[in-house]
Amino acid sequence: MGGTDGEFGLPRSRAANERLHALVPGGAHTYAKGDDQYPEGLAPVITHGRGAHVWDVDGNRYVEYGSGLRSVSLGHAHPRVVEAVRREIERGGNFVRPSVVEVEAAERFLATVPTAEMVKFAKNGSDATTAAVRLARAVTGRARVALCADHPFFSVDDWFIGTTPMSAGIPETDLTVTFPYGDLAATEDLLARHEGEIACLVLEPATHAEPPPGYLAGLRALADRHGCVLVFDEMITGFRWSEAGAQGLYGVVPDLSTFGKALGNGFAVSALAGRRELMERGGLRHSGERVFLLSTTHGAETHALAAAMAVQTAYTEEGVTARLHALGERLAAGVREAASGMGVGDHVLVRGRASNLVFATLDGDGRPSQEYRTLFLRRLLAGGVLAPSFVVSAALDDADIERTVDAVAQACAVYRKALDAGDPTPWMGGRAVRPVFRRLA
Incomplete structure (x- = not known):
């Protein structure tokens, strides 16, 4: 997927979000998954995931980070976990x-x-x-x-x-x-x-x-x-x-x-x-x-405990923690290089342990900015990257990292334009993303 601001949209996701809000308070069962955490009209509704990728109801495929609020560290539908779960479900739960x-x-x-x-x-x-x-x-x-x-x-x-x-x-x-x-x-x-x-x-x-x-x-x-x-x-x-x-x-x-x-x-x-x-x-x-x-x-429930045992086996036998750190280090280096190359290295920051990376978006005065975060997320989505954070899963590969870094570079080019203009509003596409913990809706 891809495209410019004028081309990229998620009409089916937008309609699905409206259905959700009509039936589910907040439109999601976890506040951190709410559509207020994403640019206006650009909150994908997911149909399925496999490995490091997810697909939305509009047919777009994304490289996904922070999967399941950091819960899916092996990748979606990991074979070892799925098989363990399937085996126990058939025996009663x-x-x-x-x-x-x-x-x-x-x-x-x-x-x-x-x-x-x-x-x-x-x-x-x-x-x-x-x-x-x-x-x-x-x-x-x-x-x-x-x-x-x-x-x-x-x-x-x-x-x-x-x-x-x-x-x-x-x-x-x-x-x-x-x-x-x-x-x-x-x-x-x-x-x-x-x-x-x-x-x-x-x-x-x-x-x-x-x-x-x-x-x-x-x-x-x-x-x-x-x-x-x-x-x-x-x-x-x-x-x-x-x-x-x-x-x-x-x-x-x-x-x-x-x-x-x-x-x-x-x-x-x-x-x-x-x-x-x-x-x-x-x-x-x-x-x-x-x-x-x-x-x-x-x-x-037996299937959930079986999943936990399969996860522990995967971590110990496959060296998952070391892989998460290696992937995170590669991603962090690429993002920092892309941001620096576009002249926003002091404004788009990657922080945290390599296996648990987050990013910060700062305005022209170096202050955290939800407006610039909105711009950044919007361009990442247009580049096929769903990234409320940069928390990696072990299912990522080199091509996924390269695609992410390319999307970051494109986002940083727009970020530079907004900084030069002193106003990110023209590139936000609507209201700013919002913090989860706030007193008023």
């Missing part, structure tokens, strides 16, 4: 008692993430992370939760969403406090101000930048000193940093951790894992007060 697949999946997960001693599976990350918070409150007898203010999302539940601009419908509470990433002194000050009140520290162990030297170990020491639970949200870092997550890569063991996204390669499976002493409080083999940890009808 949900029973009145645990399936043998549940113990096999637990054994496999704990062998992959040896820093944990017990695991409980669920369907989405929010449930797992909220369960970690509930467990931390139960074992400490404390109510306050301290979460990292620099990380965008932890849960759909009140303890987190109440801290965002989309807090409508949530009773006011002061039980959630925040700390900045990378600043041990500020975190220690927070713990001292709320001495004996904070149940847990919740954070992604790594983000778009590497943890400062000694930071994670310092947090571990602070949590121990102040008697609170250290929770690592490994939804993104799990598998993409290493098979054992960031905790495996950096060698710092949390009390509890949560995994999802890449764990199922698009199938719904998440995990809460951690120390036996804590996790067993949600079980039957202790004499203390019971914790309603996780109890989900579909949390242990």
